Amino acid sequence: MTSESLPDIAPLHRRLSGAWRALFAPDWKRSWPILVPLLFLGIFFVYPVADLLLLSFRAPDGALSLDQYAKVATTPVYSQVFFITFKIAIMVTVLCVAFGYPVAYFLANTTPKIRGRLILLVLVPFWTSFLVRTFSWMIILSYNGPAHSAVRFLLGDEAKVKLIYNMTGVMIGTTQALMPLAILVMTGAMQNIDRNLVDAAATMGARRGQAFWRIYFPLSMPGVAAAALLTFVTSLGFFITPALLGSPGETMIAQIILTQIQELLNWRLAGALSLILLIIALVVFAVQDRLIGSTGSTQSATATEDITALSRFLGRIGQATLAVPGWLTDKVADLIEQIRPPRADRPVRPVMQWVLRGFVTLVVLFLASPALVVIPVSFTAGNFIALPPEGFSLRWYETYLGSTLWTQATVLSLVIAMLAGILTTVLGTAAAFVLVRRQLFAKRLVLALFLSPLIVPRMVTAVALFYLFAKIGLIGTITGLVIGHTILALPYVVVTVMSVLKSYDVRLDQAAATLGASPLRVLSQVTLPLLKVGIISAFLFAFVTSFDELTIALFTSAGTVTTLPKAMWSDLILQANPTLAAVSTVILIIATVAVLCSEAVQRRARRYSK
């Protein structure tokens, strides 16, 4: 608090002396547990990423050179790929926010019980492997698959609608992948909007439509902005969906980086492209931070913190703009009331409620059900992927279990996920403890550092680690994969444990101490048991993140040390076959077990809280 609560206009010397004091304050010595995760992040994330980026400026002879950037600027194919990447990211963001908004609205305003169940469903795609989902879309959207059959049934046999290997396919896959994120962020923000405000507007004479557009919608904007930002930045780094569901016309920047490394081993160009991608991500964050004032924060949904002249101006425009849909819905409501006037003697049928529920059901089905198609497909007796399957057999499970490649990959992935889960939980919990409990110099900077693996596109991290691992011989090792996965899962663990710690009542520790418990016993018998649920969820999240991870595995896997996603990917880009459906089903089962474990743990914990 000491350093960050100082106003910006504080004289420099005062701020410096404050920093100096904070650095040598006793609390800094008590903050040592954060040094281990910091060091880990420094060696395996900050250093390699910086190294890769610097590499792009170095000519083979070591001199400073901008030739790679000149190449990017002058070769039309790169600018085209950047343009397509932007186009896809923007379209996906719009789709996720527009379709996710009603779902988030419903979730935020329903009973906690329904909300809990629906969020579990919304989260299904989050937990199920990204590759499995993309594979499912390949089955559903294939030319002989159910989606095209439906189109032909509806529009006739000569209908020229293509749903895969084009922009439509990429849109469907990417939107399904990212909408849960958008929904969760918006729901969090909307839950902070006081329902009384809408009720108050109604008592003052505002129709539901007016109350929504004039009151609810503007208050939900910070959440929408945060959701849009996260969706946009995440989709910038996508390569699986365009590669498997798109055509060369939908090549995105991450795919180009992948090719530069895997096929051409052109480190410098890959570094240059990575830097550009990273800068775009950072610029988007910065712009959002300026305009909205709260990056990714779901807390400040009710009014932004500082009214600058700019945001005041934007607010005026916003209010004027929102008067239009408000007026429109008002007119529509007027018309409906003329046809069917509201009656005081019997309740109005909540038509809009049913429309909303129907919409939410459709979106949740879109999010949760596609992955399930791999299950019937895996039991087919035929030689090819078919939906509906031809007959029933276990032959593809026999193929799966009979292949050392697949069984080895499965065991390896489980081992790596377990190790990465444990390592991430230990490092992340230590960091979270210090970040929440101790006065720390430049705390916001440290926190930003821990969250940065989320912001830096995965492809950049993966390439950078490949470069480092190649130098120190960690390619094709379990250690290398565990380190890589730990870097990626660390932000989730830090955030999860921090949020539990923030709601933890420190007086419980103080009470234990006054009752005679030593610090170690306080930690082991009071603090950790009470935080158990949060820490276990964090572990499971890290476990699933690692189990599903492909990008790092693409580079770091080699020979016998090949993870399950890497093995799947290799088969998918060559030829999809029913064995993959069997593998996918196994992955689904493992992920479901993980989700059910986390649910069970949380349900048991709820017994204490009441």
Place this chain on the structure above:
Amino acid sequence: MGLDERAADVAAVQKVRKLDIRAVGKRYRSVIAVDDVSLEVADGEFLTLLGPSGSGKTTLLSIVAGLVLPDSGEVHIDGRLATYMPAHKRDIGMVFQNYALFPHLSVFENIAFPLRMRKHREAHIRDEVARVLGIVELPHVADRLPRQLSGGQQQRIALARCMVYQPSITIMDEPLGALDKGLRDTMQLEIKRLHQQYGITVLYVTHDQEEALALSDRICLMRDGRAEQIAPPSELYFAPRSVFAASFIGDSNLLDGRVVSAAEGKLVVDGSYGRIVAEVEETGAFDIGDEVVALVRPESIRLCGSAENRENMVSGVVDSVLFAGGVMNLFVRTNDGTGFQAKLLTSRTTGAVERGARVSLSWDIRDVRLLAPEASDDK
């Protein structure tokens, strides 16, 4: 009782009914939130729904506001049926516990909101907002955002936002709940002033009995979704109709006993602590042998010499003495173990009463009210 109740009755008949709640009921699954409540509010009246949390007062209020729909019964506002009328067509005003000021709109826009919804002209809106800002004595805050105001100021703006469109009824849901003690007293006076000066009709909800007593023309005491008693404050205090009403409002000595004789407007009750004589208006309410509960308010009890001979007198040992400035609370235990509380005015010359001292307590026969005991299956 008597005079002011009758005066209120006369006033209620003469004036128009602004709100008429007839046999309204609402249940949530197995819980009955509001159970067959009927209630009328006259023009210009200040009626308070008072009760412990979970007694159904907020549900009843929401039914009036149109935010919750009842399962049965009717609601009439200003003489018009409004049971299922959407909230925005009811012409009511509501002050929420947390004020529900729109955080993204300025104070001006907050107050202008109901006028804009009614499509008033811009010039009219400006005049009206300025007028009510004057009434709540905050003319200078129009351009601020709600969070730039103090709690008390936000409260005033919430009131102004309700007053600006002169709704038929103003509903207030624990509007002072979020304020601290000192500010609460100030705002009580302010609400009282606005009510009296502008003749607004108020339906008020609180669980704070002192607030209800201080502000209301009438109080509707709620319990388990039912209206336990509807009466002016003084009647509710001095003539509660049930043990619940007696114990919920004010401090009380509630003494179990059995009626032993009834004559000349006097009932005699015997209990383990001794004998209580009560003056009653009608003797017929209780028969000899009936179980009763006698209510004696602590401030009706006096200390007296042990040699005196009064109709109502017990003696016991002082358990504890709590000095509270203007009054002193005396807790006395009689030989059979019954506890009595007496509230005595203090002065510098009053002799101190020591813990363990033996004292005699007495009270007037007119200060005893006899009540039927609560059914034992009730909590």
